[in-house]
Amino acid sequence: MADVAKATLDALAQRLDEVEGYLHLDARRGEIADLEKRGAAAGFWDDADAARATMARLSSARDDVSGMESARAKLGDARAAFELGEEMDDEDLLGEAAELCASLEHDLSELELSSWFSGDFDHGDAIVTVTPGQGGLEAQDWCEMLFHMYLRYCDRRGWKVTVNDAPVAEVIGLDRATFTVSGKNAYGMLRAEQGVHRLVRISPTDDKKRRQTTFAGVEVLPVVPEDVEVDIDPSDLRIDVYHASGPGGQGVNTTDSAVRITHLPTNTVVTCQNERSQLQNKAAALQILRSRLYELEMARREAELDELRGPKRAIGFGNQIRSYVLYPYQLVKDLRTGVETGNVESVLSDGDLDKFIVGYHRWAAGGGESSS
Structure with missing residues (x-):
C-alpha cells in the first residue's frame, strides 16, 4: 500500500x-x-x-x-x-x-x-441546439433524450440552463431543442459534443419490436460577447410572431409571445418561445442569431483558407461522433477517441459525460483532430 x-x-x-x-x-x-x-x-x-x-x-x-x-x-x-x-x-x-x-x-x-481552452470564447457561455436527423418519429424521441441528458450534465457541473426553444412534436419527442448554458468553460467543454449522435435500440413505436437506428445532430455555438462586432442590418431581418406551442404556462401558450427571426441574406432562421414576454423571446433569438452569423463568417474565412491549403484530411462537422447502443448489447462509445462505457443508464439518465468530454479534449490537445 x-x-x-x-x-x-x-x-x-x-x-x-x-x-x-x-x-x-x-x-x-x-x-x-x-x-x-x-x-x-x-x-x-x-x-x-x-x-x-x-x-x-x-x-x-x-x-x-x-x-x-x-x-x-x-x-x-x-x-x-x-x-x-x-x-x-x-x-x-x-x-x-x-x-x-x-x-x-x-x-x-x-x-x-x-x-x-485557448479559444476566444472557450471560457464563456454556450448555445446548444439538438435537431432530429434520420429516423422519423424515433429521431424526435432521440432528440428529447439527448436534450434531457445535457440538462442533467449541466446540472451536475453547476451550470445554469435557459431553455430558448423546445417545441413538443405531435406524436413523440421534440421537434428541436435550443438552450443557453451559462457557466465557467461551458462553451469550451460542450464544443466536444458537436456532431452527429447515433442511437441503436428496439423501437418503442414499432409493434414488431424491431431494432431501429436513429440520428440527431448537436450544434454548439459560443455566446458572442457584446463587444465583438457582428454586423446585422435590421432591414435584412424578417420577424414573425406566433402562439407558443411548448410548455410555459397559460401566458405563453395563449399570446403571440413566440418569435421567429429570419436573416434573409443567409436564410438563417432562429426561433424562441419559452419566455413569457415577446420582447424577451426576441432578445434571446437575436443573441442566438448573432452567434450563428458569427460562426458562418468564421466558416467562410476558414473555407477561403482551405482553398489555399488544399483538401483537408480531418473529418469535419456532420460525421457521426458517438454511438449509443441499447440493443443487442449496452455500450456508449466515442468514435473519435475510443472512450466507451457499458453503463448506458449513467450517461443518458444521469448525464455522466465527463469521461467523454474530457477524453475528447485530451485527444484533441494531443493532435487527435489533425491525425484523424
Whole structure:
C-alpha cells in the first residue's frame, strides 16, 4: 500500500508541475494585476458591457491561480498525511492521504481542461441546439433524450440552463431543442459534443419490436460577447410572431409571445418561445442569431483558407461522433477517441459525460483532430 501511495504522490506532483507550466502562472498573475488596475480606473463602468467582459477575464485568471495554489497545498497535506501515517502505521492517516490524492486528481483534471481552452470564447457561455436527423418519429424521441441528458450534465457541473426553444412534436419527442448554458468553460467543454449522435435500440413505436437506428445532430455555438462586432442590418431581418406551442404556462401558450427571426441574406432562421414576454423571446433569438452569423463568417474565412491549403484530411462537422447502443448489447462509445462505457443508464439518465468530454479534449490537445 505504501509503495502504491508514494508512487501516486510522485505522479501527481509531476502532473501538477506540467499543468502549472501549461497555465503560465506568472503570466496569469501579471494579467490579474493589469486587469485589477483597469477595474480600479475612473470611468471603468461607463461601458458596462466591456467592464463585464474584463471582470469575467479577471475572475477566470484568479480561478486558475487560486486553483493551482490550492492544488499545491493539497499535495503538501497528502504527503504529510502519508508520511506520518506510514511512520505511525496509522490506517486513518493513510486513508486521509488517499482521499486527498483522489480530490487532487479531480482538481488537476479541471485545471488541465482550463489550460487546453485557448479559444476566444472557450471560457464563456454556450448555445446548444439538438435537431432530429434520420429516423422519423424515433429521431424526435432521440432528440428529447439527448436534450434531457445535457440538462442533467449541466446540472451536475453547476451550470445554469435557459431553455430558448423546445417545441413538443405531435406524436413523440421534440421537434428541436435550443438552450443557453451559462457557466465557467461551458462553451469550451460542450464544443466536444458537436456532431452527429447515433442511437441503436428496439423501437418503442414499432409493434414488431424491431431494432431501429436513429440520428440527431448537436450544434454548439459560443455566446458572442457584446463587444465583438457582428454586423446585422435590421432591414435584412424578417420577424414573425406566433402562439407558443411548448410548455410555459397559460401566458405563453395563449399570446403571440413566440418569435421567429429570419436573416434573409443567409436564410438563417432562429426561433424562441419559452419566455413569457415577446420582447424577451426576441432578445434571446437575436443573441442566438448573432452567434450563428458569427460562426458562418468564421466558416467562410476558414473555407477561403482551405482553398489555399488544399483538401483537408480531418473529418469535419456532420460525421457521426458517438454511438449509443441499447440493443443487442449496452455500450456508449466515442468514435473519435475510443472512450466507451457499458453503463448506458449513467450517461443518458444521469448525464455522466465527463469521461467523454474530457477524453475528447485530451485527444484533441494531443493532435487527435489533425491525425484523424
